[in-house]
């Protein structure tokens with residue numbers, strides 16, 4: 115080719131490249147926009163790539179987005195900065211970008227914060243730490259000096275495996291110096307140890323036989339998977355009906371079809387019992403995703419999911435934000451559980467977002483529960499969701515016989531918390547060698563400590579909350595901010611010595627009473643503050659399952675999902691506890707679910723269980739439905755209440771929470787925000803009013819509640835509203851919580 119033409123082509127080429135060479139990058143920070151960066155020659159900055167970029171004074175990780183977002187000021191192309199480098203990590207799949215955008219739009223969270231959730235595995239973006247080992251060099255000539263130790267090492271290495279030097283030395287019973295010597299002599303060669311791979315679940319490993327009812331449900335779920343399209347099925351079955359076994363078949367089908375699968379569980383239900391069951395069915399343990407993983411594990415799993423090496427994840431709500439490239443099914447087990455709602459940073463409801471993810475990915479979603487949320491129940495009722503029903507227990511054993519103990523007539527002995535009828539039943543149960551579960555959803559010893567001589571109540575100095583006594587730890591602690599105080603010997607106000615008394619029961623106090631009444635019984639106390647972590651919790655659950663305890667006392671961590679074959683009796687110490695929250699539209703639903711789930715732990719396999727609920731309001735619709743075992747009675751009552759009040763799912767709610775250190779400022783801003791609400795015939799704004807917990811961590815709190823009919827676009831309204839609010843003083847924080855579950 116002649117020279118001038120050659121260079122001309124070169125110039126044209128460069129221009130074309132230069133014009134196309136800037137990309138939008140999303141930063142994982144609280145911003146809703148992308149920033150443009152130049153792509154250096156030769157760098158592959160495809161959409162979804164993770165890149166290092168100069169961001170303010172720092173260099174940070176961002177994601178190359180596939181289209182610019184937000185309304186940032188246009189920047190002179192000549193002033194654009196360049197990407198620093200591409201990170202060696204799999205790209206964020208396109209569907210994850212669409213999902214992030216959807217979640218951000220719905221929750222009103224900045225897109226960058228949703229992206230940050232998707233990147234919550236720092237190690238995935240760090241250079242891979244290769245571990246090196248040694249293996250034998252075939253056909254190398256042995257050095258003249260072959261000591262005994264050297265011979266032993268070579269004998270072990272003869273199998274050709276790659277081992278860490280220290281492992282090889284340990285096996286041979288010599289020092290690593292010997293291994294080094296052989297490497298220097300060319301007998302062993304240093305190579306990277308391959309990363310541990312993920313065990314593949316096998317769809318046909320441990321196939322189960324099913325009852326007729328179960329078979330129908332299995333068929334229904336399989337057909338949803340076979341349809342290879344978006345659908346939601348509510349798998350609605352009484353406790354112990356075999357929902358887990360049934361949805362495992364849908365998981366098997368989706369795996370066979372080549373999809374990745376995700377099972378979401380409330381974090382506390384991620385027990386080894388569940389993992390063992392999975393392993394029995396699929397011949398391999400699933401990959402777990404929860405808050406207790408090490409950073410290195412998080413990184414490894416994140417990459418494994420993005421590359422498609424991980425086929426099934428069992429995890430807490432955050433597992434929804436992993437970078438699946440071929441997701442084909444999501445199961446949300448215990449779908450009614452409030453643990454799926456996240457209440458910090460990005461306020462999202464994991465169950466609802468799972469449905470969104472299924473819709474985007476065009477695959478089925480299964481919601482499983484013995485006590486479906488009213489939302490899912492209504493969706494099944496009106497045919498928006500498919501409905502698969504398991505009406506009876508797998509074992510054929512009847513549902514437990516539940517009675518209310520009316521504490522108005524069957525009075526408690528002062529200072530005691532267990533009624534005589536419950537105690538008598540416990541005695542009987544013990545004599546039969548069966549287990550009792552006492553349920554009280556309150557940690558600690560006593561929820562209130564007061565001074566007998568001056569009436570002073572011990573409160574948290576930074577929250578509107580009483581300090582809860584934790585007798586084992588000899589502390590008073592605040593359950594809202596974690597503030598702790600050693601148990602004082604005299605009243606901090608009037609200094610009267612020995613005048614402080616504990617009021618009301620917590621699980622520790624129930625344990626004290628049990629120890630007194632049943633000194634020989636083996637007692638387990640399960641409360642999140644007494645159990646250091648998931649492994650210890652799993653060990654306790656295993657012990658209960660193996661009948662190493664006679665009486666189990668626990669908060670809600672024992673209420674759900676467990677299968678304790680020896681459990682015959684459940685006593686609910688305070689059935690009214692959850693009903694008190696007047697402002698919370700879900701308090702009746704939540705109480706019903708909890709009581710139904712916890713009494714449903716009794717008598718699951720060989721004998722009929724028994725339940726007692728201690729209550730001062732036996733006529734409340736929740737209590738009558740629990741005692742009659744009539745779930746539909748409760749659902750009908752609750753659906754009517756929601757309809758009448760235009761509450762979810764018949765209406766939409768959003769909470770706006772204003773907080774600041776200064777009391778007057780908080781109120782002033784809350785009122786100002788309310789004043790600026792755009793007028794609307796459909797949408798009503800309630801409040802502002804001081805939050806029930808008026809101060810948390812020294813911050814004053816005011817709330818507004820926004821209510822709209824179902825078909826109104828609440829997000830657009832809220833966004834328009836946000837545009838009307840003047841710039842805030844720095845200390846004021848405004849939180850928007852779409853579909854709030856917390857009203858405190």
Ligand SMILES: Nc1ncnc2c1ncn2[C@@H]1O[C@H](COP(=O)(O)OP(=O)(O)OP(=O)(O)O)[C@@H](O)[C@H]1O
Pocket residue numbers: 322323324325328351352353354355356357358359360483484508509674675676677714
């Ligand atoms: N088809 C089956 N074959 C063998 N065992 C089964 C079968 N179905 C259920 N089971 C057993 O019955 C028990 C209850 O099943 P499972 O835990 O799946 O019920 P569940 O409906 O998920 O209960 P919960 O709502 O209380 O969590 C378990 O021990 C399970 O192994």
Ligand SMILES: [Zn+2]
Pocket residue numbers: 574575576577579592593594595596597811
């Ligand atoms: Zn506090």
